[in-house]
Amino acid sequence: MTDNGPLYLGFDLSTQQLKAIVIQSDLSIVSSAKVDFDQDFGAKYKIKKGVLVNEQEGEVFAPVALWLESLDLVLQRLQEQNTPLNCIKGISGSCQQHGSVYWSHEAEQLLGGLTADKSLVDQLAGAFSHPFAPNWQDHSTQHECDKFEETMGTAERLAQATGSAAHHRFTGTQIMRLRHKLPQMYTSTSRISLVSSFLASLFLGSIAPMDISDVCGMNLWDIPSNTWSSPLLDLASGGSPDDLRAKLGEVRQDGGGSMGNVSSYFVNKYNFSPDCGVAPFTGDNPATILALPLRPLDAIVSLGTSTTFLMSTPVYKPDPSYHFFNHPTTPGQYMFMLCYKNGGLAREKVRDVLPSSESGDVWENFNKHALETAPLDVRKEGDRAKLGLYFYLPEIVPNIKAGTWRYTCDANSGEGLEEVKEPWAKETDARAIIESQALSMRLRSQKLVTAPREGLPAQPGRVYLVGGGSLNPAITRVLGMCWGADGVYKLDVGECVRVGGCV
Incomplete structure (x- = not known):
């Protein structure tokens, strides 16, 4: 393992794992480590494939404490490999998109006062107004999706403004639903982060801004105007757009550069250099x-x-x-x-x-x-082409309920589409x-x-x-x-x- 810097640390906080990689300037890999949520913490948090599910309401969510414990553990595993963390000059990462984390009014003080003798999960127990983060698989917000499109007039107009029609997993509809379902929690929330800005916040020791790409997965950011959408903030907040705007904070327009140096917690506990910079974190798809x-x-x-x-x-x-x-x-x-x-x-x-x-x-x-x-299972002249739709979860494109549908049609013209009532082989x-x-x-x-x-x-x-x-x-x-x-x-x-x- 080389200790010739500079080195760079990247994270991938996905649905089922937290992975870390240390690279050199030429992108060659120095070391890597991961935490598998089910294997490492499944028994403690009762999760399956990284999440908890409320089937009755269509909710899919993850415990925020799970991610805190996983961050400490993945860094410990890098240390065990003798990774020269002191040579890391910059930290960034990618995270599952659309999830949201809800910070309490004590969050900034707790983030800024972290000490190396205790874990993140112990010290940040009071930093969250809600212990769970909605996951992209959540499909509990159909009512809110309908209201988002009604507010803009049509799905086309909503897409023109925000880049997308309304979708269950998008953060704006999640915020609106949680405000209705858990009004006290919403009132107790000082800031709302995406998963990417949440992870960046831990390294900064203060709440990080959302980045310009990941924010587009909320149905709240007006892309042509490059600002929060006032009518959609008004809808999601129940008529208090300025309050929601304050909870969301300013969006960082520059995806490069440093937002500040790493928190002293990581310097003292894991031997990071005090001048290690923290760059904006983004979603997993922009990172790809x-x-x-x-x-x-x-x-x-x-x-x-x-x-x-x-x-x-x-x-x-x-x-x-x-x-x-x-x-x-x-x-x-x-x-x-x-x-x-x-x-x-x-x-x-x-x-x-x-x-x-x-x-x-x-x-x-x-x-x-x-x-x-054979392609479309057309084996000989006269066979009808077979086409299937396999939606075991409510799908995004198209926005449709869960189900499996099978069809046949003329293999040459595509005409005569007929649904198959009995499943084929x-x-x-x-x-x-x-x-x-x-x-x-x-x-x-x-x-x-x-x-x-x-x-x-x-x-x-x-x-x-x-x-x-x-x-x-x-x-x-x-x-x-x-x-x-x-x-x-x-x-x-x-x-x-x-x-x-x-x-």
Whole structure:
């Protein structure tokens, strides 16, 4: 391990893990560590896949204390590897998007008074007005989503202002619902952070501002006007927009540079240098964009728990069927994003219905049937094409309830679409779910990409695959067939989001 600086520390606070990576200026990795929430703290916090679920109300949320304990633990694990933390010159990171953390009126004082002889979770017990952070899988806010779109007139007008139509997981609707459900908690809240600004706050020792890209995942930021939306603040706050504006704070416009030096807690406890800077933290999807700067028309597809399709573009063309965000570091650039709840988890549901293989590889039968099934299961002339929709959770695009729907149509013309009342062979679903996800991405991105030649539908240029699903050869092969791009490349960048956070 080198101790020749400077070094940079990046974090990835995802749904199920907290990962840390230390890199050099040339992006080579010096060391890394992780905390798996279920393995390390599952028994204590009663979580499953990193979250708690209230099925009755559609709530999905995480204990904030879990993240505090995980931060101390991941830094301890870096120390155990003899990582030269004193050589780190800058800290940043990426976090799951749309989650929100609610600080008490004592938070600033507690953050500024941390001492090395006690843990974060012990010292910050009184720093939160609400012990839980809503997770992106939450689907409890349909009423609030309806009100957001009614306030702006239509879903199209809401998307024009905020970059997105109203979505369950977006922070503005979550704030509105929690204000109704827990009015005393809302009154007791001094500041509201996104998960990214929450993690940055711990390192700064004071509440950090939200960054210019992650703030676009709230349905509260007016992107063309570059300010908070007054009518939406009024709605979410119940007629007290100035109070909510104060809780949200100012948004940091500059995605680069330092917000200040690291808190003395980390200097005294983990031997960080006092002049180590803390840069803005952002969401996991903006961080992925930063990890691989894209050429025009190229795309990144992250095949994780959810599935996301990302492009960088100088053109602002919002639409209710997808998302636009400000670019995290480059003014005048935007980030186009499609996000599906039913990504990796949905593929796992289809996988788990199939018989287990003798080898013990849980994906073996899924992959076998995905590759052996013909495209759209059209094996011979006259066969009808098979198409499926697999939404085990209420989906984002389209905004639709949970359910599984199967259809057939004419394989040549696409006409005569008919719903299949009885499920077809479960082996067929392995290919059908991959095709369904890929074709949805291609269809919904067509306004921003071009046709390779006349008579063909629009398609992205090059597609770069990251995330756990990118390691699966059957998934990547079928995706490539569906997209018809100039090239589909698997990036062996297990540290992609953390590197993006460092960058």
